[in-house]
Amino acid sequence: MIHINNLSFSYPKHEVFRSLTFTLEGGNVYGLLGQNGVGKTTLLKILAGLLRSNKEACRVNGCNPYKRQPAFLREVYYLPEEPACPPGTVNDFARCCGGFYPRFDLGQFYGLLDRFGIQPLARFKDLSAGQQKKAHISYAIALNTSLLLLDEPSNGMDIPSKSLFRSVVSQHITPERVLIISTHQVRDLENLIDPVIILDKKGVVLHATIEEIAQKLYFFRDVDEDPSALYAEEVPAGYSMVRSNTAHHDSKVDLEILFNAALLHRDWFTDHFKK
Amino acid sequence: MGNIFNFKRFGMLLLKELKEFPLSYGLSVLSAAGVYVLIMALAMLNGIDHPVGIFFRMTMISLLIVVLMVVVPSKMYGYVNHYKKGIYYTLLPASAFEKMLSMLIICSVVTGLVSFSILVLTDYLVYALFPCRLAGTLFGEAGSVTFFSSEIFSVVMFQACFILGNLYYKKQKIAKTIVFLMFLAVIFGVISFIIITQIGEDVVTAFLQSKMGDIPSDVNYFDLKKMNDLSESLRQLPFVRIMALVDYISWSVIGIGCWTGSYRLIKTNKY
Numbered sequence: 001m002i003h004i005n006n007l008s009f010s011y012p013k014h015e016v017f018r019s020l021t022f023t024l025e026g027g028n029v030y031g032l033l034g035q036n037g038v039g040k041t042t043l044l045k046i047l048a049g050l051l052r053s054n055k056e057a058c059r060v061n062g063c064n065p066y067k068r069q070p071a072f073l074r075e076v077y078y079l080p081e082e083p084a085c086p087p088g089t090v091n092d093f094a095r096c097c098g099g100f101y102p103r104f105d106l107g108q109f110y111g112l113l114d115r116f117g118i119q120p121l122a123r124f125k126d127l128s129a130g131q132q133k134k135a136h137i138s139y140a141i142a143l144n145t146s147l148l149l150l151d152e153p154s155n156g157m158d159i160p161s162k163s164l165f166r167s168v169v170s171q172h173i174t175p176e177r178v179l180i181i182s183t184h185q186v187r188d189l190e191n192l193i194d195p196v197i198i199l200d201k202k203g204v205v206l207h208a209t210i211e212e213i214a215q216k217l218y219f220f221r222d223v224d225e226d227p228s229a230l231y232a233e234e235v236p237a238g239y240s241m242v243r244s245n246t247a248h249h250d251s252k253v254d255l256e257i258l259f260n261a262a263l264l265h266r267d268w269f270t271d272h273f274k275k
Numbered sequence: 276m277g278n279i280f281n282f283k284r285f286g287m288l289l290l291k292e293l294k295e296f297p298l299s300y301g302l303s304v305l306s307a308a309g310v311y312v313l314i315m316a317l318a319m320l321n322g323i324d325h326p327v328g329i330f331f332r333m334t335m336i337s338l339l340i341v342v343l344m345v346v347v348p349s350k351m352y353g354y355v356n357h358y359k360k361g362i363y364y365t366l367l368p369a370s371a372f373e374k375m376l377s378m379l380i381i382c383s384v385v386t387g388l389v390s391f392s393i394l395v396l397t398d399y400l401v402y403a404l405f406p407c408r409l410a411g412t413l414f415g416e417a418g419s420v421t422f423f424s425s426e427i428f429s430v431v432m433f434q435a436c437f438i439l440g441n442l443y444y445k446k447q448k449i450a451k452t453i454v455f456l457m458f459l460a461v462i463f464g465v466i467s468f469i470i471i472t473q474i475g476e477d478v479v480t481a482f483l484q485s486k487m488g489d490i491p492s493d494v495n496y497f498d499l500k501k502m503n504d505l506s507e508s509l510r511q512l513p514f515v516r517i518m519a520l521v522d523y524i525s526w527s528v529i530g531i532g533c534w535t536g537s538y539r540l541i542k543t544n545k546y
Contacts (some may be wrong), residue, residue, distance in 0.1 A: 050365060050546040068542065069278040074368035084360040087298060096291045100284070100368040 001026050001178050002047065002147070007057040009042060016042050020203050026146070031193025032182040033259050038199045040182040041081070044149045047180070048078035058108040060147060074101050081152040083136045084130075090127075090135045091120040094142070101143045109142035111168045115164055122214065130156040137165060141172050148172075148179045154188040159182045166192045186255035198269075205262045208273045210253050216272055217261075218245040219254045230268065231261035244272075276372060285373045292351070292381050294338040296389075299351050304390055307339045315401050319408045326410040330502060333413065336394045343390040344434045345380050348441035349448040351391050356442055356544050371542035378541075379534065382438060383431045391423070420501060432526040435533035442540040486514040 002024035009017045016039040024030055025057050044094050045051045046058055049065035049210065058065060063072040086093045090113065099105035113120055115135040124132060133156050140148060154162050169192055173179060183189055196213065198206040206213075217230075225232045229241035233256075240254065242261045262269045314335050317325045354360035364374070395413055402409045414420065440452030471479050487509075509515045 026339075036318060045546060048366060052543075052545060066544045068365065068371065069372050070281070070284060070373075071278055073366055076366070078366060080359065082359065084357070086363065087295070096294065097363070097367060099287055108324065181461065250529060 003059045005057055005059075006054075007037070007046070008054050009046060009051070017203065022197070022204055022207050024178055024180070026178055027173065028195060029169060029179045029181060029193050030187060031172055031186070031196045031255070032180055032185075032199065033186060033255070034199035035263070038201055039150055040199060043182065043199075044078060044151055045061075045181055047147070048076055049073070052076065064172075074155065075146045076149070077101075077140050078149040079136055079140045079145050079151065079153065081155060083132065085124045085132060087116060087122050087124070088124055089123050090118060090139075093124065094139050098139070098143065101145060103144035105142050105144060108144075109138055112138035112141060112168060115168070116161060130158060130161070132155060134161055137168075141168060144172075144177075148177070150181045152183055152185070153181060154183065154185045155243065157188075158160050185272060186259060190253075190255050193255075196258070198240050200263060200266065202266070205266050206258075206269050206273050212273070213253050214245075215248075215249060216245055217242050217251075217253070217258070218247070219251040219257060220247045220249075230265050231257060233260065234259060242253060279372050280370065281373070284369050285376065287515055287533060288367070288369045289377045289380060292377050293385065296351065296381060296385060298388070300347055302348060302437070303346060304343060304386075304393050307343050307390065308393050311335060311339055311394055311397050315398075315409075319389060319405065326408050328410045329413060332398055332409070335425065336391070336398065336413075337423070337430075339394055340387065340390045344382070344386055344430055345437050346449060347386045348378075348434070348438045351381060352378055352438075352441055353448060355541070356445060358546055361544065362546055365541075365544060366546065374541050375534070375538045378438065378537070383391075383434060386516035387427070387430070421506075426508075428523070435530040439536045439540075440535040442544070444539050465543055472520055487512060 001021040005021050007017055007020040009015075020043075032040050032043065042051060044155065044175070045063060046053045046159065047060055049068045052066045056064065060110055061072065061075055063069060065072060065076070085244060094104075094106070094109050098106065098109070113135065116131075116138060118127070118135050118138065119129055122131075122135075124135070127135065137150075154165060157165060168187065169181075181189060181193055183193075186193075193237070194211075195209040197204060198208060208216075219240075220226075221235065221238060221240050225239045226241050226243060229243045232239045232241040233261075240257055242254070242257045245251075315327060315332070318331065352364075355364050367374075369377075390545060398413050402412055437449065437452050440455065441448045444451045510519070
């Protein structure tokens with residue numbers, strides 16, 4: 001569905017990617033993780049056709065995104081971290097723009113707004129930033145595009161809305177759809193994102209499903225720091241750690257620990273998660 | 276072909292932008308009508324051209340239409356190259372050609388017609404209130420239609436520069452476009468001056484006298500009929516006809532160039 005092959009991208013004074021290569025398949029909610037400035041938003045913008053990549057390096061549904069052909073655009077929606085405030089009401093915005101997308105479902109949109117507690121006739125500018133975000137997310141999901149790109153979707157949301165968001169996204173995903181969520185709030189989306197892609201300044205550190213990660217890594221807590229741990233973090237009851245899962249224990253993947261470990265032991269992760 | 280133009284998709288886009296027009300630009304058009312009423316009130320009080328003549332009124336209406344048409348691209352589509360707001364526009368599933376065409380229809384045709392209708396209606400209302408202070412209705416005198424129609428082409432081509440400026444500049448779009456056009460005018464003026472100096476000022480003056488010597492110098496600029504007669508007699512002169520043709524061709528090249536540039540910018544803008 002999405003093929004990225006030797007993708008390189010630079011801003012005038014700053015190189016973002018060099019030879020980035022991976023493939024994304026339908027039916028998954030990809031979590032795109034990385035430190036500030038590694039190019040998560042840039043990658044989403046390239047996939048949406050808002051930025052130009054090197055020739056043929058990026059193919060989405062068989063199309064070059066930057067050509068911005070209507071057939072491509074109607075299957076892709078990108079929701080930025082801080083979306084602009086559209087004029088008029090939430091309803092007007094969805095009715096005017098939704099018609100361009102072949103699978104836009106107005107009933108579903110109203111249903112999502114209702115679940116998030118947003119009035120369709122409310123004017124966007126009268127809503128708080130969090131409410132605007134919820135209205136935008138409702139619209140983005142109701143478009144039912146085959147590729148949905150969400151940049152920091154849980155930022156600005158209250159706790160019940162984050163749970164609701166996870167539930168809504170879980171119901172949304174089908175084998176034909178790909179959802180890519182770029183986030184720093186890994187705890188908010190821990191049970192939602194799978195597979196995980198971790199980027200650093202040199203490229204992809206990790207691209208693996210939660211199952212693969214759980215097979216190869218063991219996440220545990222102990223009072224004392226384990227010297228064999230790839231990464232250990234002090235927590236109130238001792239240490240939260242991750243190590244190589246040589247004994248084939250079952251454990252729940254802790255994305256924050258995973259992320260910090262991956263950044264600390266880049267080579268170990270690239271070797272062990274080589275595809 | 277479906278990726279370049281689809282009638283249904285274009286209709287949806289045009290309808291969407293038509294709906295946005297009153298919200299984004301309605302107040303500006305009404306403000307222009309208010310300015311026109313103010314100008315009429317001042318003209319009636321001042322008494323320079325008493326009763327206020329049709330030519331003066333038409334000039335004022337034309338001027339306001341030009342202002343409205345110059346401002347509309349940045350008011351309606353100022354967000355297109357904005358790093359946040361422009362994303363909606365760019366990702367809307369319509370082709371760059373459809374977006375460009377819809378932009379042209381809204382900026383040139385819709386704005387032109389709406390501004391013209393509102394201003395003419397305002398003039399009729401002012402005339403209905405103060406019939407003795409105004410010299411007849413706007414279209415009561417022959418030549419009014421000719422006057423307006425002769426302006427349409429130049430205004431639309433002139434507006435194309437502002438459509439391009441709106442898509443090229445990120446901020447102070449109108450001001451920067453005007454400064455750029457003034458810069459071009461200065462360059463053109465300097466080149467013309469150098470050419471005239473090289474040929475000889477006396478030679479150029481004598482040439483113009485020989486070509487246009489029959490034109491009366493005591494023209495009443497407030498008299499629409501005489502102004503139209505003058506235009507008509509000027510059009511009979513071969514030299515003026517050639518100059519008019521050069522003028523049309525130049526404006527056409529500028530207009531098409533600006534539209535092409537605007538299309539490229541819609542297609543390739545980065546966010």
